Amino acid sequence: MGFFARDDDGLVKKDDDHRTGKVPPNRATWSAATRGPRSKTLKRLAIAFGVGIFIYLFIQNLPTDVPIRDRRHPTYHSLETQPITATRPGPATKLKPYRKPERPKETKPDSPKTPTAPHDYDGPIMFRKLAHTLQAISSTHGSSPINKNVLFAAASLKSASLLLPMACDMGIEARSYVHFALMGGSDIDIKALRSVNGVDESCQIIFHDARPDYAATSTTSRLGLASSRALYHINNYMHPQTILIDVSGEEEDFFLGSIRKQAPKSGIPIIELPENAHSRLGWITKLDSSSLAAWDKISVDILIHASPGTSGSLTRLLKSLSAADFSAGATPHLTIELPHDVDAGTTEFLKGFHWPPTRALNPTHTRQLTLRHRIPITRLSEEESSVRFLESFWPANPQYSHILVLSPQTQLSRSFFHYLKYVLLEYAYSTTSLIQEWDSRLLGFSLDLPTTSLNASQPFTPPTSTKYTKKKTSGEDSPFLWQSPNSNAMLYLGSKWIELHTLVSKTLELQHTANPPFFSEKEVSKRYPAWLEHALRLTRVRGYWTLYPSKSIASTLATVHNELYRAPEEYERELEKDLITADDKDEVAIGSSSRPILQQTLPPFDEMPLLLWNGNPTDLYNLDAFAADYAFDFRRAVGGCEALATEDLVPRKDIGDLFCVKE
Known part of the structure; x- marks a missing residue:
C-alpha cells in the first residue's frame, strides 16, 4: 500500500509544475474514477473466489441417497418404509414410526400387500359401535x-x-x-x-x-x-x-x-x-x-366319617375323589373324621395324599384337607356319634354353603361333581324353583340309589313317571322325590343342615331331661349311622324331600361297595354277627361319566314321582297332610306344646317353633 502512495504523489507533483494555467475539464472526477474501481475490483475478486471454493466443496459433499421430494404435501416415513439391513446400521434403524395421534392409519391383515400396522396407538378410547x-x-x-x-x-x-x-x-x-x-x-x-x-x-x-x-x-x-x-x-x-x-x-x-x-x-x-x-x-x-348368577357363590364341603377297620374302603373312596373332574367349580374342602384306632394302611396312604389334587385348579395352592383324629378310646354311643358328626361342619352362608356326606363304602365317578352342580343350580337357584318355592322343600341331592328302604326290611324299587317318560325314548327311567334321607352319598343344603343341627340339639336336651316315649320308636335300621334317624325326623316334620337320580343315571354317579361293609361304630357290637342280605350287591363298575343326565334338560319337580319316607307313592297334598300330623304329634309329645290349639301347631317360621318354652 505504501508503494502505490509514493508513486501517486510523484505523478501529481509533475503535473502541477508544468501546468499552463488552464485545468483540463473533469480532472478531479477522472482521478477518482480511475483510483476507486481498482480497489473494489480486488475485493470483489476475493469474495467471488471464496464463494467459488465454498460451492465447489458443497457440491463435492452433497448426499447421493436423498430421494426427490415433492414439496406440495408433507411426507412422513414409517418404520416399515425405511431400508433396514444387517450390513448398514445407521440412522434409519433408529427411527421411530411417526403417527398422527388423531388419525392413525389402520391396516387390513387379510391384504397381503398391506404391511402390518404397529400396535402403538394410545389415544383416548371411544366405542363407536x-x-x-x-x-x-x-x-x-x-x-x-x-x-x-x-x-x-x-x-x-x-x-x-x-x-x-x-x-x-x-x-x-x-x-x-x-x-x-x-x-x-x-x-x-x-x-x-x-x-x-x-x-x-x-x-x-x-x-x-x-x-x-x-x-x-x-x-x-x-x-x-x-x-x-x-x-x-x-x-x-x-x-x-x-x-x-x-x-x-x-x-x-x-x-x-x-x-x-x-x-x-x-x-x-x-x-x-x-x-x-x-x-x-x-x-x-x-x-x-x-x-x-349363583355359579361362583356356591361352596361345597365334603365330609367322610371313617369307622374302624375301613382302610381299604376309605382308600378307594379317596382315590376316586382325586380322579374326579372339578372343573365345574372350586374344589371342595375335604374333612375326614378318623376313629381312635387308625390302621397302618390308612396312615401310610394319607402321608402321600394331596388335596386338592395336583391337577385341579388351585391358584393359591391352598391345602383344603382337614384330618380329625378322635381321642376317646371307647366306642361312641348314638348320641356321641351324632354330635361328633354334625359338629364337623357349619355353613358360613346357609344360602350357598352345602355339605356332601360320603360313606367310606362309596366310590364316585369322575363326573359326579358336574351332576351335583347341575342339579343344585337348577333346583335350588333357578327362577322357576324360587318362584314356586320348590327349594324350600328340598333337603338335598342323593348320588346313590338304595336297594332297600330305611328300615332295611324290604327291597326298594324306584318308581317311574308317566309325565317324565313321555319326553324320553327309554320309557321307564325317571328321577324321583323321596322323603328318605341318605348317608352313603348325599349333598345336604346348608339351610337344612342348620335345621338338623338345631333339631338334634333340642331333642338331645329333652332326652336327658324328660326322655319322651316318642323317641323309643326307631324307624331307621342300625345298619345306618345314628344321625340319619334325626334327619328322617326333620323330613317328616317339615315335609322335606330328597332328589334321587334315575337308576341309569345313579349307576354312572356312585357305587356303594357292600362287600366291604362295616357297621357304624355305635352299632358295631350289635351287628357283629349280622349278615348282609337285603342290601347285599356285587361291585358294579362305575360309568366314566354322567353324560346322559348332562345332555338333557332336567324335569321340574311336579313331573317327578313323589314318595313318602316309607316308599309309598303320594302327592303334594297328602305329603303336607302327613307332615302336619307328624308335627302335631311331635310338638305335643316332645316340644311341650300340649296347651296350644290345633291351629297353632302348624310350623310357620323355623325348626324352633316345634318346641314350646315353658315358663
Whole structure:
C-alpha cells in the first residue's frame, strides 16, 4: 500500500509544475474514477473466489441417497418404509414410526400387500359401535339389576370360536337373553365372525361390538383398559347376571386380567370355561340366568366319617375323589373324621395324599384337607356319634354353603361333581324353583340309589313317571322325590343342615331331661349311622324331600361297595354277627361319566314321582297332610306344646317353633 502512495504523489507533483494555467475539464472526477474501481475490483475478486471454493466443496459433499421430494404435501416415513439391513446400521434403524395421534392409519391383515400396522396407538378410547346395540336392548330389562341377561365375551378370535357354539346352545334353550361382546384388537366384521362360526338367527344371540376405535393399531395397555371400560358400560345398560369367558389358553392375557378386575367391581359373577368346555360343561347352557348368577357363590364341603377297620374302603373312596373332574367349580374342602384306632394302611396312604389334587385348579395352592383324629378310646354311643358328626361342619352362608356326606363304602365317578352342580343350580337357584318355592322343600341331592328302604326290611324299587317318560325314548327311567334321607352319598343344603343341627340339639336336651316315649320308636335300621334317624325326623316334620337320580343315571354317579361293609361304630357290637342280605350287591363298575343326565334338560319337580319316607307313592297334598300330623304329634309329645290349639301347631317360621318354652 505504501508503494502505490509514493508513486501517486510523484505523478501529481509533475503535473502541477508544468501546468499552463488552464485545468483540463473533469480532472478531479477522472482521478477518482480511475483510483476507486481498482480497489473494489480486488475485493470483489476475493469474495467471488471464496464463494467459488465454498460451492465447489458443497457440491463435492452433497448426499447421493436423498430421494426427490415433492414439496406440495408433507411426507412422513414409517418404520416399515425405511431400508433396514444387517450390513448398514445407521440412522434409519433408529427411527421411530411417526403417527398422527388423531388419525392413525389402520391396516387390513387379510391384504397381503398391506404391511402390518404397529400396535402403538394410545389415544383416548371411544366405542363407536357399542352404544347403538346397548341402547337397542331395553326390552331385556337391562336397567334392572335382576334380569335374564347372560353375557359371553372374548377378545381372541380363537376364544370366540370356542364360546359361540355354547352361546348358540344357550340361546336356543330360550331361558335367558344371550349376549356376545367382542373386545380386543381384531378388525373382523361382526357379520364375518358370525358367518365363520356358523351362527345364524336361530341361535338367538345379541351381538355387541365392544372394540375401541383404532383397535387394530392400539397398544396392549389401551386394549386392556378398553376391555374394562366396555364391561363397565355394558353393565350399566345390561346388568348381566354372569359373564362367561374362555380360560383354555387361547384368550388374550390383557383381556383376562381386565375382566377379572372389572367384573367384581361391577358385581358380575365370572364363569371361567376350561379346555373342551363345550363337551365338559355343555350342561350349563340349559340353565337360566338366575342359576348361573349363583355359579361362583356356591361352596361345597365334603365330609367322610371313617369307622374302624375301613382302610381299604376309605382308600378307594379317596382315590376316586382325586380322579374326579372339578372343573365345574372350586374344589371342595375335604374333612375326614378318623376313629381312635387308625390302621397302618390308612396312615401310610394319607402321608402321600394331596388335596386338592395336583391337577385341579388351585391358584393359591391352598391345602383344603382337614384330618380329625378322635381321642376317646371307647366306642361312641348314638348320641356321641351324632354330635361328633354334625359338629364337623357349619355353613358360613346357609344360602350357598352345602355339605356332601360320603360313606367310606362309596366310590364316585369322575363326573359326579358336574351332576351335583347341575342339579343344585337348577333346583335350588333357578327362577322357576324360587318362584314356586320348590327349594324350600328340598333337603338335598342323593348320588346313590338304595336297594332297600330305611328300615332295611324290604327291597326298594324306584318308581317311574308317566309325565317324565313321555319326553324320553327309554320309557321307564325317571328321577324321583323321596322323603328318605341318605348317608352313603348325599349333598345336604346348608339351610337344612342348620335345621338338623338345631333339631338334634333340642331333642338331645329333652332326652336327658324328660326322655319322651316318642323317641323309643326307631324307624331307621342300625345298619345306618345314628344321625340319619334325626334327619328322617326333620323330613317328616317339615315335609322335606330328597332328589334321587334315575337308576341309569345313579349307576354312572356312585357305587356303594357292600362287600366291604362295616357297621357304624355305635352299632358295631350289635351287628357283629349280622349278615348282609337285603342290601347285599356285587361291585358294579362305575360309568366314566354322567353324560346322559348332562345332555338333557332336567324335569321340574311336579313331573317327578313323589314318595313318602316309607316308599309309598303320594302327592303334594297328602305329603303336607302327613307332615302336619307328624308335627302335631311331635310338638305335643316332645316340644311341650300340649296347651296350644290345633291351629297353632302348624310350623310357620323355623325348626324352633316345634318346641314350646315353658315358663
